[in-house]
Amino acid sequence: METTISAISILPCGKTEVDRFVKSFKSEILANYRDPLKVLVQLKYAEMTIKNILTDDEINNCFLNEAILYGKNDNIYINNANIRVQETGVKHDYSASGDPEWNDLDKEIESLTAKKKAREKFLISIPDEGTVDPKTGLYITRPPKSSKTKCVVTIK
8 A cells, every 4th residue: 555655665765866866867857758847846846745744743752752762872883874963953042142242243244244245235236337435435346146046936
């Protein structure tokens, strides 16, 4: 009987299998075995599915409870992957410490960040031929831009 979880079993489980799968996928997509845009959309849904599964608190608690059965400080090895229980996402609320030096530094960083963003906005508005900075008299140019062009999938 096919279950939701059994659908995952057809996916690679190991670095070598992943490499082989990607190579095969690339060969098939470049050979136009299927409509590339339909495959792209399906991949985005698969990505969303995996992300939603891996960020679900109840599912993560199930994984955690199972790992703890092996021993909290033990490394668990499955299919050349190491699983261990550890504290993650540690955050400190420094503003609650009452340290005036930290508070001053934080305000200074906020101020400098705002000034930097304003300067960046000015720099990208410079004409193609460049300009003379009125404050320093130096000739400055617009910062070079780089980008990639790719298909962006928005799931509604």
